[in-house]
Amino acid sequence: MDDVRLPAGADTMAMTDTVQLLSPAGERLSDVRFDAWISDIGSDQLLALYDDMVVIRRIDAEATALQRQGELGLWPPLLGQEAAQIGSGRALRSDDFVFSSYREHGVAYCRGAGLVDLLRVWRGVAQSGWNPYDINMATPQVIIGAQTLHATGYALGIQADGTDAVALAYFGDGATSEGDVSEALIFAATYSAPVIFFCQNNQYAISEPVALQAQRPIAERAPGFGVPSVRVDGNDVLAVMAVTRAALDRARSGGGPTFIEAVTYRMGPHTTADDPSRYRDPAELDEWAGRDPLARVEARLVADGVLTEEARAAIAAKADRVAAEMRAGIVQLEDPDPLTVFDHVYAEPHSGLVRERDHYSRYLRTFVSGGDR
Structure with missing residues (x-):
């Protein structure tokens, strides 16, 4: 592994080496490769x-x-x-x-x-x-x-x-x-x-x-x-x-x-x-x-x-x-209309998605007083 080439501007190094230029104590370290x-x-x-x-x-x-x-x-x-x-x-x-x-x-x-x-x-x-x-x-x-x-x-x-x-x-x-x-x-x-x-x-x-x-x-x-x-x-x-x-x-x-x-x-x-x-x-x-x-x-x-x-x-x-x-x-953000979840699923109209949207719309109406049951 020691001869693996590094990015341009760097010499070879062992992959277990870790590049460090600033120590945990804040000391500026030198590394000629970087x-x-x-x-x-x-x-x-x-x-x-x-x-x-x-x-x-x-x-x-x-x-x-x-x-x-x-x-x-x-x-x-x-x-x-x-x-x-x-x-x-x-x-x-x-x-x-x-x-x-x-x-x-x-x-x-x-x-x-x-x-x-x-x-x-x-x-x-x-x-x-x-x-x-x-x-x-x-x-x-x-x-x-x-x-x-x-x-x-x-x-x-x-x-x-x-x-x-x-x-x-x-x-x-x-x-x-x-x-x-x-x-x-x-x-x-x-x-x-x-x-x-x-x-x-x-x-x-x-x-x-x-x-x-x-x-x-x-x-x-x-x-x-x-x-x-x-x-x-x-x-x-x-x-x-x-x-x-x-x-x-x-x-x-x-x-x-x-x-x-x-x-x-x-x-x-x-x-x-x-x-x-x-x-x-x-x-x-x-x-x-x-x-x-x-x-x-x-x-x-x-x-x-x-x-x-x-x-x-x-x-x-x-x-x-x-x-x-x-x-x-x-x-301050308001919740979106639930049906907008279908808006950008496909680039073109899709019959399966239209059907799912209709089913979900009817389901949502069941939560409204007087809606379909």
């Missing part, structure tokens, strides 16, 4: 990334509170995965296209999704939060791993169009046990598709620890399909940005796909319907809390004299404003 990819990120740019992470963590906390208060039916928290999402999301160009799972709220924020749009589907008032073509990000995929096939297919379309955009698929460690991911890797390798497979290894596939399904680092799987891979500290926003930029450059220059394993940790539950205390040791949670993605950036910014009390207060105030705006918008 330093150049973040040479433009000074203190001001790092402060902007920190701003993003603080805001998306606040959004996540507010959404969790909204679910607990009955305003959302469900919410999949991203707590602990902010660096993986912001670092990669901010590396993308506007014409790149994202295919995500249900947890990439930070990526959607980077792509420009509206605050209320992040929550619509979880309130049950819409089938999708946004128009995918408005922000070049597909509807979040609930079917585990399916988005890797969608991303690969889109990347083949990019190839046919002759542009240098890139498709990027986000998925979790559990998805790597799905056949869809293997099939996507085969197609991507066969046709040198401009696609990045971004695995957020948050250590748990719902309640099952990653060690149960992966006896070796997940990044070691991709080279077997002919896809070079890299393992990165997913709680290090600089390292994540560097490896993503390198992979994007590789794809844009015709080098084909790259697999990124971002090693991170889900600090909260799988969803708000989950109780992680039933399967997770509190000591493990404490250990990972010491690797918090925001804390290490804070330490670096404080050491650089950039994160002053004024700057910290301004960012906190912005996060609170964003959360308040999101809450105000979501609680």
Whole structure:
């Protein structure tokens, strides 16, 4: 495995190595393979990334509170995965296209999704939060791993169009046990598709620890399909940005796909319907809390004299404003007409769907006084 080629700009490395450019204590580390990819990120740019992470963590906390208060039916928290999402999301160009799972709220924020749009589907008032073509990000995929096939297919379309955009698929460690991911890797390798497979290894596939399904680092799987891979500290926003930029450059220059394993940790539950205390040791949670993605950036910014009390207060105030705006918008949404669930199932009229709509319409009338019985 030691001779597997990495994205452009990197030398060979063992797949068990993990790229890290910012230690948990906030120390800036050097890596000759990836330093150049973040040479433009000074203190001001790092402060902007920190701003993003603080805001998306606040959004996540507010959404969790909204679910607990009955305003959302469900919410999949991203707590602990902010660096993986912001670092990669901010590396993308506007014409790149994202295919995500249900947890990439930070990526959607980077792509420009509206605050209320992040929550619509979880309130049950819409089938999708946004128009995918408005922000070049597909509807979040609930079917585990399916988005890797969608991303690969889109990347083949990019190839046919002759542009240098890139498709990027986000998925979790559990998805790597799905056949869809293997099939996507085969197609991507066969046709040198401009696609990045971004695995957020948050250590748990719902309640099952990653060690149960992966006896070796997940990044070691991709080279077997002919896809070079890299393992990165997913709680290090600089390292994540560097490896993503390198992979994007590789794809844009015709080098084909790259697999990124971002090693991170889900600090909260799988969803708000989950109780992680039933399967997770509190000591493990404490250990990972010491690797918090925001804390290490804070330490670096404080050491650089950039994160002053004024700057910290301004960012906190912005996060609170964003959360308040999101809450105000979501609680004002009205429930749609139940029959609109049939509106966009097929592009053309479909007799079976017309029949189902009629049956459902008559069923709904039974709840109205004097309706059909």
